[in-house]
Amino acid sequence: MQENKPDSQLIDTRKPAAFYGRKSDKKSRATSIDDQLRNCMEAAEEKGFYIPEEFVFTDENKTGTTKFNRPGFATFEALCKKKNPPFKMVFADDTSRVGRREADVYDLLDKLAFWRIRIYFASDELDSNDSGFRDAVVSKIHGDAQWAKVHGKRVRRGMQGQFMRGYNPGCVCYGYQNVDDKNTPDEDGRPGKLEEIDKEEAMIVVLIFTLFAAGWSLRRIMKRLNEDGVPPPRKTGIKVKVCKWARSAVDYILHNRRYLGDQSFARTSQRRDPETGKMVVEKHPETEWRKKDHPKLQIITPELWDKVVAMREEKNKKGNPSLGGRDRTENSRKYFLGGLLTCPCGAPYNLRSHGRYVCSSFLYRDSCDNHATFKREEIEKAIISALCDKLRSQELRESLVHSLYDYLKSRKAEQDEHGALASARKAQLEAERANQENFRHKYTEAIKLACDLRSLTDALTVVEAEIKRIDEKLLALGRPVKVKDITINEVRTFMEKQVASFESLLMGSAEMLKIEFQHRIPSPLVVTPIETPKGRMFRVSGSVGLFSSGDGALLSDQEIPIGQQRTITVNFKIPLYVPQIRRYKAA
Secondary structure (H helix, E strand, O other): OOOOOOHHHHOOOOEEOEEEEEEOOOOOOOOHHHHHHHHHHHHHHHHOEEOOHHHEEEEEOOOOOOOOOOHHHHHHHHHHHOOOOOOOEEEEOOHHHHOOOHHHHHHHHHHHHHOOOEEEEOOOOEEOOOOOHHHHHHHHHHHHHHHHHHHHHHHHHHHHHHHHOOOOOOOOOOOEEEEEEEEEEOOOOOEEEEEEEOHHHHHHHHHHHHHHHOOOOHHHHHHHHHHOOOOOOOOOOOOOOOOOOOHHHHHHHHHOHHHHOEEEEOOEEEEEOOOOOOEEEEEOOHHHOEEEEOHHHOOOOHHHHHHHHHHHHHHHHHOOOOOOOOOOOOHHHHOOOOOOEEOOOOOEEEEOOOOEEEEHHHHHHOOOOOOOEEEHHHHHHHHHHHHHHHHOOHHHHHHHHHHHHHHHHHHHHHHHHHHHHHHHHHHHHHHHHHHHHHHHHHHHHHHHOOOOHHHHHHHHHHHHHHHHHHHHHHHHHOOOOOOOOOOHHHHHHHHHHHHHHHHHHHOOOHHHHHHHHHHHOOOOEEEEEEEEOOEEEEEEEEEEEOOOOOOOOOOOOOOOOOOOOOEEEEEEEEEOEOOOOOOOOOO
16 A cells, blocks of 8 residues: 655755856866756755756856856846845855956845845855855955966966967967967967968058058058958957958058067056956057067068058148047037937948048948938037927827826726735735644644654644745735826826926037937937938937936836836938048959
C-alpha cells in the first residue's frame, strides 16, 4: 500500500530567485557564464530557491569597470526597482561578476538592501543576510578593483614591449596588414604581429595625399573614392550603417605620420568617465612618446607630406570663422534646435560654420541626395511663430481641454477599479490571515499540553510560514490611492495656465527654450525638401509637448506624469537654399 504523504511535501516550497553573470572579454572561455550559472543554481537549491530562465541576466564581453553599456545588468536593476519585484533573492558567482568598480558595487548593495532583496555570492559563500557580510565583502570588492587597475597597467606594459621589439601592438592601420611572426612567440605561445604594406591600400593612400596636395577638398576626395567603389577602412556596424568613405577617414589619413615610416606609441591614453561610462582620450606630451623609424613601412615621401601640410595651412587661412557647434561657444547655447532636426533619410542635420543646417549623411558620407541647406534663424523663427499661432487658437485649446479631460476620466476609472480590486483582495487576505492565526493559537495551546510535539511543531511552522506569506502580499498591496473627482473647469484652468506658461517660454531666453525643448520634443522634427508652386522649400513636421515632464497632480496626491500625453503637431514651410555644389567625376 502506497504511503500517503502530507500535502506540505507535495508542494514545491522553493522561491524564485534571479541570477546575474558577466564575461569580461572574448579571451574568456565561451562556457564561463554557463559555469557561473551552474554554480549559482546549485547554491540556490541548497538555499531553497530556484532560478527560472526568465530571471537569468547576463552580459557577455562587457567590462566590469563600469555599470554603463550592460543591458543585462540594466534589465536586472529595473526589475529590482519595481514596487513588487518578482524575486527577493539574487545569486552571482562572485563579487567581480557584479563589477570591478568599488563605487558601483557598493551602490548596488545599498540599493538591494533598501529594496529588501537578498544577494548571495556563490563562490565566496557571502550572504547579505549574515551579520558579518559587509565586513567580509569589503576586502573582496577592493581586491577586484585593484586587479582591474593592475591588469590594465600590465596590458599597456606588454603592448609597449611588443612595440619596442618591432611588432604592432594595436589595430591594423589602413595601408598595412598584420602578419604572424611564428618564430618569436610570446610567453603564452601567441605569435607577434608584424606590419607589412598592403599594396592596394597603399596606392589609395598615395592617391589621397596627391589629390589633397593638388587642392582637392576632403569632400571631393571622399566623393571620388565612393564613385570609384574603393572599399572604406571601416565596415558597417552599430554606428556605421552605410559602407562608404567618410570625410573624417580621409582627414585622419592625411594627419597620420605612420605613412612616413614614423611609428610612435603612448601618444594617447584612455580613461573612463565615471558619470557616463565612456572612454575619454587624453593626449600625452611628445616627450613621453615611444618612437621607432621603419623605412620599410614608408608609403609617401617627405616632399609629398610637406605639400599636404602647406595646403592644409593655406585652406585654414581661407576658411570661414566657426560659429561653434552645440555648447561649444556662448552663441551656440542659444541654438535651441540643435540635435532636434533630422533628414528624411534618418540622419541628423548639422549646423555648419556659415549658419546653415545640412544633412550630416550627405555632408560626411555622401550617402544621401539631400544637399540643400536652410538658415538657422529661418527655422527658429518659423517654429516659434507656428507654436504661438497654435497656442492662440481657441479651437485647439478646447480640443486639448476635452482630450485631457477624457484621459483623466479614464485614468480615474482605472484607479477606482484598481482600488476596488485591491480592497477586495485585502479583505480576502485579512480573512485568510485571521484563519491562520486561529490555527496558530490552537497549535500553540496543544504544544503546551505536551501532546504529539513533533507533528504539532511541524504544523505550527507551516502555519507561521503561511502567515508570513500573507503579510508580504498585504505589504505589496500598499496604501490605497487617494482619487478625487475632476471637473472640466479645473482641467480648463490647468490648461490655460500651461498654455500661458509655454507661450511666455517661447518669448523668453533661447537658453531656457533649449533646455525645455530637449524634454518637450519626443522625437526629432523631420525637415523635408519639397516642390511648391512658389519654388523649392522645406517642410517641417513633428510634434512638441505642451507640458513639461512632471506637470500634473490633478487626480491624486501622487504626481501623475501627463507631460507626454498631449502634444502640439507642427507642419510649416521655410525657404530652401541650394548651394552650388559641383558633381566631380572620378579622374
